[in-house]
Amino acid sequence: MKVEQYKILEKSKINDFINSLISFSKVAAPVYKGYNNYAFQEIKSADEVSLKYIPTIIPPKKYFMPQKETLLKFDVNEDLKIEPVVEYENLVLFGVHTCDIAGIKCLNMVLSDKPKDTGYLIRKKHITIIGLECNDYCDEYASCSFVGAHIPTTGYDLMFTELSDYFIVHIHSSKGSDIIEKTGLFKPAETVHIEELKALRNNKLKIFNNEVPTERRYLPDLFDRSFNASVWKELETKCLSCGNCTAVCPTCYCFDIKEEVDLTLKAGERYRVWFSCQLDPFAKVAGGIDFRRERSARQRHRFYRKFRYHIDRYGMIFCTGCGRCSRTCMAKINLKEVLTSLIKESEAKIWRKWL
Amino acid sequence: MAQVVIKDSPYNLKKARILDIKSLTEKEKLFKIAFENSSWLDFEPGQFIMVSLMGIGEIPVSICSSPLNRHYFEICVRAVGKVTNSLHKLNAGDIIGVRGPYGNGFPIKMIEGHDLLIIAGGLGLAPLRSLILYAIDNRRDFGEIHILFGCKTPGELLFADEIEEWSKRLDIHFACTVDRADPDWKGNVGLITSLIPGVDIDPARTYAAVVGPPVMYKFVIKELLAKGLPVDQILLSFERHMKCGMGKCGRCQIQNLYCCKDGPVFTFKEIMDMAEAL
Numbered sequence: 241m242k243v244e245q246y247k248i249l250e251k252s253k254i255n256d257f258i259n260s261l262i263s264f265s266k267v268a269a270p271v272y273k274g275y276n277n278y279a280f281q282e283i284k285s286a287d288e289v290s291l292k293y294i295p296t297i298i299p300p301k302k303y304f305m306p307q308k309e310t311l312l313k314f315d316v317n318e319d320l321k322i323e324p325v326v327e328y329e330n331l332v333l334f335g336v337h338t339c340d341i342a343g344i345k346c347l348n349m350v351l352s353d354k355p356k357d358t359g360y361l362i363r364k365k366h367i368t369i370i371g372l373e374c375n376d377y378c379d380e381y382a383s384c385s386f387v388g389a390h391i392p393t394t395g396y397d398l399m400f401t402e403l404s405d406y407f408i409v410h411i412h413s414s415k416g417s418d419i420i421e422k423t424g425l426f427k428p429a430e431t432v433h434i435e436e437l438k439a440l441r442n443n444k445l446k447i448f449n450n451e452v453p454t455e456r457r458y459l460p461d462l463f464d465r466s467f468n469a470s471v472w473k474e475l476e477t478k479c480l481s482c483g484n485c486t487a488v489c490p491t492c493y494c495f496d497i498k499e500e501v502d503l504t505l506k507a508g509e510r511y512r513v514w515f516s517c518q519l520d521p522f523a524k525v526a527g528g529i530d531f532r533r534e535r536s537a538r539q540r541h542r543f544y545r546k547f548r549y550h551i552d553r554y555g556m557i558f559c560t561g562c563g564r565c566s567r568t569c570m571a572k573i574n575l576k577e578v579l580t581s582l583i584k585e586s587e588a589k590i591w592r593k594w595l
Numbered sequence: 596m597a598q599v600v601i602k603d604s605p606y607n608l609k610k611a612r613i614l615d616i617k618s619l620t621e622k623e624k625l626f627k628i629a630f631e632n633s634s635w636l637d638f639e640p641g642q643f644i645m646v647s648l649m650g651i652g653e654i655p656v657s658i659c660s661s662p663l664n665r666h667y668f669e670i671c672v673r674a675v676g677k678v679t680n681s682l683h684k685l686n687a688g689d690i691i692g693v694r695g696p697y698g699n700g701f702p703i704k705m706i707e708g709h710d711l712l713i714i715a716g717g718l719g720l721a722p723l724r725s726l727i728l729y730a731i732d733n734r735r736d737f738g739e740i741h742i743l744f745g746c747k748t749p750g751e752l753l754f755a756d757e758i759e760e761w762s763k764r765l766d767i768h769f770a771c772t773v774d775r776a777d778p779d780w781k782g783n784v785g786l787i788t789s790l791i792p793g794v795d796i797d798p799a800r801t802y803a804a805v806v807g808p809p810v811m812y813k814f815v816i817k818e819l820l821a822k823g824l825p826v827d828q829i830l831l832s833f834e835r836h837m838k839c840g841m842g843k844c845g846r847c848q849i850q851n852l853y854c855c856k857d858g859p860v861f862t863f864k865e866i867m868d869m870a871e872a873l
């Protein structure tokens with residue numbers, strides 16, 4: 241922790257800071273929507289922002305990979321005209337939790353893998369991420385420490401951490417330090433501040449303890465043993481196949497590609513929309529064959545896609561522990577409970593082998 | 596919201612003109628295609644392209660011509676739905692959009708110097724035709740070549756003229772079968788698996804390339820293993836739902852593999868322990 245990379249903002253000045261951001265950029269931040277729901281949306285004043293919030297209904301993924309995104313514009317009128325396009329805008333995202341930053345890192349991994357998703361990369365370049373550290377769990381659904389997303393590491397421009405009567409701010413990019421200079425509200429941090437941050441993080445290690453009765457590093461082995469676990473069969477009868485769990489997940493990026501034509505039927509656009517492995521036509525091919533017809537297979541795919549497959553592909557777990565899938569599921573399928581059942585089932589099997 | 600054109604988008608299309616269309620069966624047509632800017636499609640047998648009809652949609656289709664042909668390429672399309680039916684309505688001279696090639700294709704450098712056993716079920720002959728034509732064009736690089744082709748009825752026989760030629764060649768062993776014969780049919784009747792025990796191959800020296808409908812694989816693999824073929828010399832090409840063709844949309848995922856990027860061609864060894872592959 242180099243003290244030069246840290247700044248201090250008095251708590252009383254946080255609204256001035258946000259309003260100053262608004263004065264020179266479009267800003268999106270968590271806003272309370274009622275019934276314990278929050279959403280990232282554009283704000284016009286600091287008063288709208290909720291500094292204490294549980295993960296928003298939809299993660300900030302929506303700014304990086306919009307629900308609907310134009311890929312091509314075409315016009316078949318004269319000679320077929322085809323133009324690949326990207327839509328972007330300058331945006332400051334304020335108040336992003338570390339779990340959601342982890343989610344953006346997952347998107348980044350996939351979309352900057354070859355061939356690069358040029359549209360995503362352009363859009364990302366225009367977004368500034370200002371993080372906000374959680375000092376405690378948001379609620380009982382979170383499993384951010386299990387996946388290691390509860391302490392800020394990388395993936396942001398600035399990171400705000402609330403301490404006694406001030407925020408300590410880590411500057412992680414030149415975009416971030418530009419903002420610090422522009423707003424002119426910050427003081428240099430001193431060693432005492434760094435010490436206080438260290439104390440907070442040490443305390444976090446105590447209060448953020450493992451939410452699932454195993455360790456992250458055992459996940460590959462656990463999942464290698466669990467493909468035929470009865471846990472999946474149990475989900476078969478529970479899951480409604482509604483796809484909510486994937487729609488709200490910050491690491492789900494699967495999509496469909498569709499087209500829309502104007503009234504002349506000659507010109508239009510091709511776009512992509514979020515799609516879900518839980519929904520029916522996802523894996524169907526010509527001839528009506530569905531490679532994941534059963535709900536058990538679809539739920540299993542969802543879990544393996546988070547905790548196993550992408551370790552092979554990208555060396556990363558694709559779950560940020562945000563808890564959104566469990567919070568939103570009408571059938572009350574709970575990610576932490578599913579993992580716990582898997583562990584129990586797998587342990588039972590191992591013991592049986594020894595007896 | 597600013598909108599800009601990005602020429603290097605992986606979704607960009609190349610304009611291609613249909614040079615010729617030939618009806619092969621009631622449901623299948625062969626399209627001869629060339630790029631408008633006279634560049635050529637550099638591909639390997641077994642690879643596929645994404646074909647676009649603007650305003651209608653985009654689909655993955657195997658390239659079925661020889662990769663040595665620099666003037667045009669061919670695809671064979673079965674009319675099953677929206678895009679494929681619209682393709683069937685096009686005429687020579689019409690323009691389509693193409694991106695690709697995608698996927699890994701058959702490992703030609705590995706196969707060369709070996710015997711080749713081709714097993715095609717129905718439309719599976721399309722990607723395999725590319726491999727067959729390549730092998731014929733480079734006949735001396737391959738040992739024995741066996742081609743087994745099976746389809747449901749004689750009316751569904753693809754590339755009938757070429758099949759006739761292949762069956763006459765002395766340097767190729769060709770056998771064909773139909774599930775259900777008609778009165779004019781003089782050849783074999785029965786599933787494609789029934790042809791395998793009869794082919795005379797040296798399993799250690801042979802690569803088998805198999806493409807067909809999903810149900811076919813399990814049975815064919817069983818026969819090939821019974822023949823003594825090593826698991827890493829059985830090559831299979833899979834069909835999955837594909838939208839992006841480049842490992843992003845997640846549609847074609849088979850466990851930890853993307854069929855579009857890691858495949859569509861896999862060795863049996865690679866996928867034999869994967870429950871969702873077969």
Ligand SMILES: Cc1cc2nc3c(=O)[nH]c(=O)nc-3n(C[C@H](O)[C@H](O)[C@H](O)COP(=O)(O)OP(=O)(O)OC[C@H]3O[C@@H](n4cnc5c(N)ncnc54)[C@H](O)[C@@H]3O)c2cc1C
Nearest residue numbers: 524525526654655656657672673676677678679835836837
């Ligand atoms: C690697 C690969 C190579 C292929 N090669 C050929 C070929 O050489 N010749 C050929 O005729 N067909 C080929 N296909 C199948 C072809 O892509 C589908 O028949 C086509 O996408 C159907 O499109 P449609 O709009 O006409 O059908 P739709 O009206 O969209 O649907 C009809 C049926 O086709 C399925 N389907 C739709 N889109 C796709 C898709 N993108 N991928 C797979 N299935 C889909 C649907 O689930 C539905 O069951 C190939 C598929 C793959 C994955």
Ligand code: SF4
Nearest residue numbers: 479480482483485569
């Ligand atoms: S797990 Fe829950 S949210 Fe996900 S598809 Fe099933 S019912 Fe819907």
Ligand code: SF4
Nearest residue numbers: 489559560562563565
């Ligand atoms: S799987 Fe659930 S907990 Fe994990 S990142 Fe997705 S929504 Fe959040």
Ligand code: FES
Nearest residue numbers: 840843844845855
């Ligand atoms: S087709 Fe999109 S991931 Fe394979």
